[in-house]
Amino acid sequence: MKKKILGLVTLASVLTLGLAACGGGNSKGTDSSGGSATGGSETTDVASFPIATTNKDEAIKDGVLDVAVATDSQFKGLFQWEFYQDAYDNMFMGPSHEQLFTNDGDFKITNDGAASLDLDQEAKKATITLKDGVTWSDGEPVTADDIIFPYEIIGHKDYTGIRYDETFRRIVGMDEYHDGKADSISGIKKVDDKTVEINYKDVNPSMLQAGGGVWSYAAPKHVLKDIAIKDMESSDPVRKNPVTFGPYYMSNIVPGESVEYSPNEHYWNGTPQLKKIVMTSVPTSSIVEALKSKQYDMVYQMPTDIYDTYKDLDGYTNLGREQTSYTYLGFKLGKWNKDKSHVEYNPDSKMADKALRQAMGYALDNGAVGDRFYAGLRSNATSLIPPVFKTTHNSEMKGYTLDIDKAKKLLDDAGYKDVDGDGIREGKDGKKFTIKFASMSGGETAQPLADYYIQQWKSIGLNVEYTTGRLIEFNSFYDKLENDDPEIDVYQAAWNTGTDPNPDGLYGPTAAFNYTRFESDENTELINNISSSKSFDADYQKEAFDKWQEYAFEEAFVIPTLFRNEVLPISDRVTNFSWAYDAPNPWATVGVSADTRK
Structure with missing residues (x-):
């Protein structure tokens, strides 16, 4: 038994290993019987972190924002709401892929976004209405057909993604469409070019949540309609040149490595402030040194296990949230x-x-x-x-x-x-x-x-x-x-x-x-x-x-x-960026107030 006890990796040694990577630290820890580890490490209250930039300087013209995503894997590059699966692709979709709805602090849908939602509980019907001027990055208007098309993709028997679940089965006629017994979904009706009605077998409060029971995204039917649904996931409009209606569009994708974004001149909700955004995958092992050398304006997915190594970096502020x-x-x-x-x-x-x-x-x-x-x-x-x-x-x-x-x-x-x-x-x-x-x-x-x-x-x-x-x-x-x-x-x-x-x-x-x-x-x-x-x-x-x-x-x-x-290190030259869950799209307003990071 003595050899077995000595052979165990106790919490004390594990924690010492973890802290050594963060500049060292003393700790008391477990023995092999699993006692608790206490003392020696200062804790951090995320509630004390700011949630938005405080830089009040005016944004410069033709600024460039450099963004890192800390990851040790290449992103898959499934840049379509119906197909993406992991947090990394979602990060890269941020500047370009806007949702239809906005939400409040409790994640309830509000009507300040590109579309509004009205849920009639008695009639078991959801009505989605597009605002005027919502336009795809290629200049085509976003229409009711684009709201309906995601349901036809996800509900199709040849759909290769993983989002066909009970929320879609609740739609009247979806089962028949999915089984190939109907060419369309009887419960979804196009009222006019901006309005869609969806009839459900039953309704529930999740349908009032952003990202809940009502699909919160549109798909550019004019771009995707001639691609077989079984081939859509691997197609160029999903992986190489997505058409979107966010404040920026993906103008250059280096698979697995980086995405460059240019302003969407057709954006419905104001004029984007930047000439360009560049978002790059950066290994977690080198991300702190990259910040110290001022290579990036902000870092998503910043590792919290090495927080002590970047908590006081000159020229940056750490935003934080649950x-x-x-x-x-x-x-x-x-x-x-x-x-x-x-x-x-x-x-x-x-x-x-x-x-x-x-x-x-x-x-x-x-x-x-x-x-x-x-x-x-x-x-x-x-x-x-x-x-x-x-x-x-x-x-x-x-x-x-x-x-x-x-x-x-x-x-x-x-x-x-x-x-x-x-x-x-x-x-x-x-x-x-x-x-x-x-x-x-x-x-x-x-x-x-x-x-x-x-x-x-x-x-x-x-x-x-x-x-x-x-x-x-x-x-x-x-x-x-x-x-x-x-x-x-x-x-x-x-x-x-x-x-x-x-x-x-x-x-x-x-x-x-x-x-x-x-x-x-x-x-x-x-x-x-x-x-x-x-x-x-x-x-x-x-x-x-x-x-x-x-x-x-x-x-x-x-x-x-x-x-x-989570923590978001952000350069002090960045302006008009909020990380609050109930904030409007921050990419629509973000800018930089100086040419270089200091």
């Missing part, structure tokens, strides 16, 4: 049936015993991880609804916190016993039991954090090994998840929920994003309650969200590990 995101552990419990667009839960899968999953959650001290790896910019996650959603987050839940004794008892009672006395538990059948763990590479923290998880699981007697023997590159990682690689039993990933907290799109039975492939009658019923018309009543909605969060905690098909805050 994220609509969380990190989580997911357990593979089945497969995706592509033909039926439905998850297939396997009650006999390796990780099917919820006691095993719960034990793995209680083995971890994510509160200490958040404090020590991320300077308090991340914290122990308690539920699957992040606290940024103040009206639906269950603030009473405590989540999974470190309790080694409880973890061991759960495994004992479930029948995972150490049969041969080597300190490692066998399976319920008495045979060798190995769990395959997949986690992504990238950044200073990925390896030591994953090592900590594996060794904490070892401390409760579980033999956990890396899928492929090492951490996995971002794109390969998600390819394996989507294709239900049998070498993944548990994985660590993160979700950006978007602006609608409804869990149907991530954990419902028809959601392709439901990577765990978990399904139960109770889970479906609880999600359906959230998605029902009864949830227009605020008290009912709150209760429905609370019950689902409590159920998800108990079943532990996914265990949230870290709530996340």
Whole structure:
């Protein structure tokens, strides 16, 4: 036993590793039995960060804005709302791809954007009306046909993306269209060139959320209509020269590396301030040095695990906000049936015993991880609804916190016993039991954090090994998840929920994003309650969200590990940029007040 204890990577050594990359630091930490890590690291309150630039100088003419996206992977370059899948492509779409609707601080749709939404609950009908002057970057007007076209893409049987789910099935006539029994969607009506009516089988409050039950985007039908839907994802208008109606358009794309943007002279909501924007992928290992040498005006996806190395850089201010995101552990419990667009839960899968999953959650001290790896910019996650959603987050839940004794008892009672006395538990059948763990590479923290998880699981007697023997590159990682690689039993990933907290799109039975492939009658019923018309009543909605969060905690098909805050370093020469969730499109107003960064 002494050799096994000394061989463990304790939280103390993991945290020392993480802090050494940030300039050092002293810490007390766990021993192999999983004691807590405390002291030695200053935490940071994201509420104290500004949310917008304070530079009041006038923007210069013909300014150029240099933007970095900190990433260790090349972006995929799926620059169409119907096809993009990850946060990196979404970052690159920011200056050019505008949504139809704006939203308030609670992410409710407002009518200040390119279109307005009217939801008639009694008639179960949504009416979308375009404003005058909304024009594509090639000079063609945005029309009702462009609002309807995304539904025809996503609902088509040859659609290659992953967004066809229950929100689309609720539209009258969508099932018939998807099954090839109808050439059009009977529930969608073009009233005139600017107005569309959509009839639903039922309506729910998510339809009032930005990015919720009503698709918030248009697609340029005049550009895409002659491309077969099965070929659309790989087509030039998606990957090389997208036509958009945001303040800028993508004028030059270097695949996987950078995008250059030029002003959209047809932009409907004012005149863009800049001559050019250049957005570039930059490795996380070199992003701080790039800032120190004043190469960029702002950095998206800035790693918070190295916050101490850039928190006081001359010439920059750090904006900060809560994220609509969380990190989580997911357990593979089945497969995706592509033909039926439905998850297939396997009650006999390796990780099917919820006691095993719960034990793995209680083995971890994510509160200490958040404090020590991320300077308090991340914290122990308690539920699957992040606290940024103040009206639906269950603030009473405590989540999974470190309790080694409880973890061991759960495994004992479930029948995972150490049969041969080597300190490692066998399976319920008495045979060798190995769990395959997949986690992504990238950044200073990925390896030591994953090592900590594996060794904490070892401390409760579980033999956990890396899928492929090492951490996995971002794109390969998600390819394996989507294709239900049998070498993944548990994985660590993160979700950006978007602006609608409804869990149907991530954990419902028809959601392709439901990577765990978990399904139960109770889970479906609880999600359906959230998605029902009864949830227009605020008290009912709150209760429905609370019950689902409590159920998800108990079943532990996914265990949230870290709530996340994000930091945006921004040059002091940048003007008129707000990072607030309820701000108008910041790319429409952003400028620079000097030719160079100082």
